[in-house]
Amino acid sequence: MRGTKKIAISGYYGTHNAGDELICASLTMMIRHYIPDASITVFSADPRRTSSMYNVASVQRKNPFAILGALRTTDMLVTGGGGIFQDVTSSLSLYYYLLVICCARLLGKITVIYAVDVSPELKSLNRRLVVWICSRTHMVSVRTEQSRALLAESGMPKERLHRVCDPVFLCNEFPAIHSEQTASSRKKIIWVIREYPRRFADTRSTLMDALSNTCRLWAQKPVDQILIPFHAVEDGRLAEDLEKQSNGCLSLCTWESIHSVVAEVVSAHVVISSRLHGLILACALGKPCVGIIPDARVDGGKMKQISRENTAGIFIEDRDIEPQKLYEVIDTLLNEDQSRYRQSRDQYIRSAKTGCEQFWNATAQLLNR
Known part of the structure; x- marks a missing residue:
C-alpha cells in the first residue's frame, strides 16, 4: 500500500x-x-x-x-x-x-x-x-x-x-483489556439500565421497583453493585433515581472515557443489562449476563432480535421481573464456574x-x- x-x-x-x-x-x-x-x-x-x-x-x-x-x-x-x-x-x-x-x-x-x-x-x-x-x-x-x-x-x-458480528464483540481484543484486570475479594455486579420514554411511565415505575428491591436483597452480602448509565444523558436521570430508590446499595459510575466502562466490566462477575451493547460487551469479555428485554415499542425489538441471535445469556422480559427470582438467577451466576462463559465467547468470536x-x-x- x-x-x-x-x-x-x-x-x-x-x-x-x-x-x-x-x-x-x-x-x-x-x-x-x-x-x-x-x-x-x-x-x-x-x-x-x-x-x-x-x-x-x-x-x-x-x-x-x-x-x-x-x-x-x-x-x-x-x-x-x-x-x-x-x-x-x-x-x-x-x-x-x-x-x-x-x-x-x-x-x-x-x-x-x-x-x-x-x-x-x-x-x-x-x-x-x-x-x-x-x-x-x-x-x-x-x-x-x-x-x-x-x-x-x-x-x-x-x-x-x-x-x-457487532463491532463490540471484538472489544476483547482491545490492547488495554488484559492490563485492566484487578484482583478483589469482593464480587461485583454491574447494572446497565436504559431510560424509558415518558409514555412508558408505568413500565418504568414497575421496573424501578423490581430492580431496587433486587439491589436491596444484595445489601448484606459482600458484593459491590455498580450502575453504569451507558447513555450519559438519556440514562442519567433513571440512574440517579434508581440509586436513590435502592437506598445506597448501588454506586453510580459516571464515566468520561470508554476505557473506564471497559475496565468496570472487565472486573465484573455478572452483568445485568437492558442496553444491547452492555450485554454484548459482557459477552465479549466472557462475563455471565442477564439481558432485560425492553418492550418492543421502546427499541423496535432490536435488543431481543440482535442479542438472542448473537449472544449467550439469560433473558427476562422487563414486565416479568420478580426481585427474588432475579436475585436467585444472579446468585447462581456468581457461584458458577465462569470459565465456560469465556469458552463460549471464544468459540463464538472465532x-x-x-x-x-x-x-x-x-x-x-x-x-x-
Missing part, C-alpha cells in the same frame, strides 16, 4: 453513548489492524473529546463545510456501525447518513458501510432509499441475517455484501471474526487499486 490512506468515519459518535463509543473504538482498531498506514478522521458531535479518546482527527458532524472538507481529501468513507439506518423517531438522521454517502460518491471516493442494520420496519420510501444507496456503495456489511437477506433479495451483489476478516481484507484491497 503506497502512502498514507485517509479514511473518514461517519456514525453516531461523540454523544456520550457508551454503546456507540465502543463501536468507534472497535472500528478504529480494525482499520489500524488491516490498514496500518491509515489516517483516520471521525465525524463527531464532540470532536475534541473524540480526537483525544481515539487518537484520531475529528470534525463536527453537524458542520457541512467541515464534512465536505474532510470528504474532499479522504480516500474512503466508512459509514457505521449499529442501528443508524432507522426512522423510528425521525427520518432526518437517516437522511443525514445517506446524504454523506452520496456526497462521498459524487466526489469519487470509495464508500463502504460497516456493521449496520437494515430493518424491514423502515417506511417504504426510506427503505427504498437505503437499498438504493447500499447498492451503489463499494462494500456493505450488516450485523443481522435479516438485514443480509433483505439486501440480497433487493439485488445487492453477493460479492459486495458481508455478514459481520466464528464471527471470519466475516469481519473477509470484509476488511476486501476493503483494504479497494484502497490498493
Whole structure:
C-alpha cells in the first residue's frame, strides 16, 4: 500500500453513548489492524473529546463545510456501525447518513458501510432509499441475517455484501483489556439500565421497583453493585433515581472515557443489562449476563432480535421481573464456574471474526487499486 490512506468515519459518535463509543473504538482498531498506514478522521458531535479518546482527527458532524472538507481529501468513507439506518423517531438522521454517502460518491471516493442494520420496519420510501444507496456503495456489511437477506433479495451483489458480528464483540481484543484486570475479594455486579420514554411511565415505575428491591436483597452480602448509565444523558436521570430508590446499595459510575466502562466490566462477575451493547460487551469479555428485554415499542425489538441471535445469556422480559427470582438467577451466576462463559465467547468470536476478516481484507484491497 503506497502512502498514507485517509479514511473518514461517519456514525453516531461523540454523544456520550457508551454503546456507540465502543463501536468507534472497535472500528478504529480494525482499520489500524488491516490498514496500518491509515489516517483516520471521525465525524463527531464532540470532536475534541473524540480526537483525544481515539487518537484520531475529528470534525463536527453537524458542520457541512467541515464534512465536505474532510470528504474532499479522504480516500474512503466508512459509514457505521449499529442501528443508524432507522426512522423510528425521525427520518432526518437517516437522511443525514445517506446524504454523506452520496456526497462521498459524487466526489469519487470509495464508500463502504460497516456493521449496520437494515430493518424491514423502515417506511417504504426510506427503505427504498437505503437499498438504493447500499447498492451503489463499494462494500456493505450488516450485523443481522435479516438485514443480509433483505439486501440480497433487493439485488445487492453477493460479492459486495458481508455478514459481520457487532463491532463490540471484538472489544476483547482491545490492547488495554488484559492490563485492566484487578484482583478483589469482593464480587461485583454491574447494572446497565436504559431510560424509558415518558409514555412508558408505568413500565418504568414497575421496573424501578423490581430492580431496587433486587439491589436491596444484595445489601448484606459482600458484593459491590455498580450502575453504569451507558447513555450519559438519556440514562442519567433513571440512574440517579434508581440509586436513590435502592437506598445506597448501588454506586453510580459516571464515566468520561470508554476505557473506564471497559475496565468496570472487565472486573465484573455478572452483568445485568437492558442496553444491547452492555450485554454484548459482557459477552465479549466472557462475563455471565442477564439481558432485560425492553418492550418492543421502546427499541423496535432490536435488543431481543440482535442479542438472542448473537449472544449467550439469560433473558427476562422487563414486565416479568420478580426481585427474588432475579436475585436467585444472579446468585447462581456468581457461584458458577465462569470459565465456560469465556469458552463460549471464544468459540463464538472465532466464528464471527471470519466475516469481519473477509470484509476488511476486501476493503483494504479497494484502497490498493
